[in-house]
Amino acid sequence: MGDTKQTEQAARRMQQTKRRLGFLARAVGIGVIIVVIFEFGVGVGNGSITFNDDIKTEQTSLPNQLDYASVNEVYQILKRHYDGKLDPNKLLDGMKAGLVNAGGDPYTEYFDAKSAKDFNDQLSGSFSGIGAELGQDSAGNVIVISPIDGFPAQKAGLRAQDVIESIDGKSTAGMSVDEAVGHIRGTKGTKVTLKVLRNKTDEQSIAITRADIKLPSVKWQVLDGGVGYMQITQFGDDTTDLAIKAANDLKAQHVKGIVLDLRDNPGGLLDAAVNVSSLWLPQGSTVLQEKRGGKVTNTYPANGQNILQGIPTTVLINEGSASAAEITAGALRDNHVATLVGAKSFGKGSVQQVRELSGGAEMKVTIARWYRPNGQNIDKKGITPDKAVGLSADDMKAGKDPQKDAAITLLQQ
Numbered sequence: 001m002g003d004t005k006q007t008e009q010a011a012r013r014m015q016q017t018k019r020r021l022g023f024l025a026r027a028v029g030i031g032v033i034i035v036v037i038f039e040f041g042v043g044v045g046n047g048s049i050t051f052n053d054d055i056k057t058e059q060t061s062l063p064n065q066l067d068y069a070s071v072n073e074v075y076q077i078l079k080r081h082y083d084g085k086l087d088p089n090k091l092l093d094g095m096k097a098g099l100v101n102a103g104g105d106p107y108t109e110y111f112d113a114k115s116a117k118d119f120n121d122q123l124s125g126s127f128s129g130i131g132a133e134l135g136q137d138s139a140g141n142v143i144v145i146s147p148i149d150g151f152p153a154q155k156a157g158l159r160a161q162d163v164i165e166s167i168d169g170k171s172t173a174g175m176s177v178d179e180a181v182g183h184i185r186g187t188k189g190t191k192v193t194l195k196v197l198r199n200k201t202d203e204q205s206i207a208i209t210r211a212d213i214k215l216p217s218v219k220w221q222v223l224d225g226g227v228g229y230m231q232i233t234q235f236g237d238d239t240t241d242l243a244i245k246a247a248n249d250l251k252a253q254h255v256k257g258i259v260l261d262l263r264d265n266p267g268g269l270l271d272a273a274v275n276v277s278s279l280w281l282p283q284g285s286t287v288l289q290e291k292r293g294g295k296v297t298n299t300y301p302a303n304g305q306n307i308l309q310g311i312p313t314t315v316l317i318n319e320g321s322a323s324a325a326e327i328t329a330g331a332l333r334d335n336h337v338a339t340l341v342g343a344k345s346f347g348k349g350s351v352q353q354v355r356e357l358s359g360g361a362e363m364k365v366t367i368a369r370w371y372r373p374n375g376q377n378i379d380k381k382g383i384t385p386d387k388a389v390g391l392s393a394d395d396m397k398a399g400k401d402p403q404k405d406a407a408i409t410l411l412q413q
Contacts, residue, residue: 071095096361105366107352113360128188130208132158134177138393142172142180144196148215156208162196165203169193186210217268218242220250227408228255228311232276235268235324240275247279247307257312257411259404260332263342267323270300277331278302280309280338286373287331290351297368313338314407317385322346326383327370333383334373340385341407349379 078086093112100110111119118127131151137143144162147154164172167183175183184192193207217239220230228250232239250258277287283304290298315329315338326345332338351368371377389406 093361096363100363100365105350107348107350107364108366109364111362111364116360116362119362127185127213128210129185129213130156130158130192130210131213134164134180134184136177137163138397140174142175142177151213152208152211156206157204158194158196158206158208159198162198164194164196166195167192169195188212216242218246220246222250222253222255223259223408225408225412226254226256227411228253228258229261230258231261232265232325232328234265235270235272235276235328237269239268239272243272243276243279244305244307251307251311255311257314258308259314259316259407259411260328260338261316261404262321262325262329263316263318263403264320265322265325266320267325267348270324270327273324273327273331274300275303275305277328278305279307280311280313280332281306281335282309285331285335288327288373289371290368291371291377292368309337312411314410315340316342316403316407317345317383318343318391318403319346319382321383323348326378327372330372330374330376330378330383333386339387339410340383341387341410342385342389342403343391344384344388345378345382347378347380347382349377349381 075091078091093110097110097112100108130153131148132153133145133148135143135145142164144153144158144160144164146160147158164180166172167180170183172180184194186192188210191207191209193205195203195205197203215233217234217236218230218232220228223229230243230246230250232243274287281287281302283302283306285302287300287302289296289300313332315332317325317329317340321329321342322345326348329338329340329345333340349370350366351370352364353367355363355365357363369377369379372383387406387410389403391401391403395402
């Protein structure tokens with residue numbers, strides 16, 4: 001009976017396993033306005049790709065077990081002599097994290113139970129917060145870019161361009177966007193109080209009750225001139241269904257071309273990247289290949305859901321486009337169905353596997369490298385656009401988007 005129960009539990013875990021690709025750290029220039037969702041906190045992304053448990057890349061030169069005598073020696077010194085309070089659970093988490101970090105790979109990570117939950121919430125696009133877009137102005141002040149319709153921030157009266165002076169009494173002077181995100185996020189039903197400066201003279205204190213937020217990863221519309229616009233902010237659980245819906249809607253409106261905006265998209269689920277790429281590609285076209293030790297271990301083909309095949313397309317990328325976003329951009333470019341516009345992408349070409357650990361913890365380990373259809377691995381190199389177009393802080397403050405304009409112009413030509 002016990003064996004049967006364990007087998008059923010293992011089967012359920014296997015069914016719940018998802019392939020994921022990396023979220024990445026974004027580089028942010030000083031003085032440039034950054035648009036970040038409060039609750040999503042994509043400033044530092046932590047994605048991965050999950051495979052079945054039978055995939056191994058064993059290091060045969062390593063001992064079967066580590067000698068923990070020296071670790072215990074350190075522990076005993078802390079236990080006897082440390083002038084402070086020690087938490088044994090935090091000590092264990094620190095030891096595990098240190099072991100993983102010693103490999104020197106920034107994408108191989110240990111997540112304690114809380115971090116693992118945050119990581120999975122990011123991929124699902126569901127989190128608890130206030131529902132607003134946060135940024136910085138040229139003076140480095142934390143500001144509200146826009147409260148999102150229907151969410152607590154808007155209902156409480158927060159407005160675009162409000163300068164956030166403090167969060168629950170803590171000054172935001174010198175605070176980064178990511179730090180502000182961390183202070184504003186919290187448990188559903190709890191309150192966060194923001195002291196804001198409006199119109200440079202009107203100082204207000206606004207209490208906002210946090211709620212569960214679910215933001216769609218895909219938005220689309222038809223622009224003037226009959227050009228379709230599809231923006232994908234991450235490759236999450238809802239991306240495939242929303243992208244298919246967008247594709248059908250845009251095609252039904254007989255758009256003359258499509259701008260696919262992948263700027264500042266940090267990545268996400270591999271399956272979503274393959275499915276989105278397949279909207280443009282003939283069935284069987286290569287989306288990407290995986291290699292371990294220089295040998296191809298897996299090839300991902302387009303799945304035949306090619307709703308947008310034949311429609312002229314430009315893809316917007318920048319230094320914040322990473323991982324799954326780069327897979328999609330590379331697949332469309334190398335299969336000659338799209339032109340890339342913008343700035344060079346981030347450059348993340350490794351594949352991670354997520355493994356569940358005891359106590360709700362998880363570990364993400366690099367197991368392979370992925371390659372574009374043209375055979376290139378983009379790790380630390382990125383993808384260079386066909387047409388390089390910049391986007392300055394002055395452009396953003398003035399509400400201009402020369403990258404998007406250039407992508408539309410190419411389609412009209």
